[in-house]
Amino acid sequence: DTGVSQDPRHKITKRGQNVTFRCDPISEHNRLYWYRQTLGQGPEFLTYFQNEAQLEKSRLLSDRFSAERPKGSFSTLEIQRTEQGDSAMYLCASSFLAGYNEQFFGPGTRLTVL
């Protein structure tokens, strides 16, 4: 399968713990996006990268959140000191080149904070 992959698919953690998610985009896609989706809502933009450069971050991305794409390939999203409000589906997407091209989404990582 050459689509966008995310790992893990499900994560249950206790409040206050740190978690890290991984996203592997489609090969040669230089744009990578992170979204968060809560129940009954559409995905909310968090941040995006072009190659290894993080070009924009939403104000939803508090100081506890950090995203990296160190070699311009896979990306990680880390949440420190998780809170119950962080419970959501975290979606990753990638696209080729910039601007007008469709984003291909992965299956998401569902985070539950107890």
Next chain:
Amino acid sequence: DAKTTQPTSMDCAEGRAANLPCNHSTISGNEYVYWYRQIHSQGPQYIIHGLKNNETNEMASLIITEDRKSSTLILPHATLRDTAVYYCIVAYNTDKLIFGTGTRLQVFP
């Protein structure tokens, strides 16, 4: 980016055309209309996009009114697998897609 308004839910009989409307009365001249859908427990899937002209691909057709203040996504022969939430998004480009709550389409046998 302009805001969109979509009905919360719609039903469609299998085999019939599903017509999903979207209002975007504040759209700017160089903003595109994008449609994505999200089948339960999956990531969103791109369907189609357009600027001014009507567009068609293997999945759907997009009809944009002449004043560009509204559009309709048409699934010509809906199947049960088309049951999903459909999002209409207006944006200059895909740098930052702003999803609303979409239209929940239920296709019934």
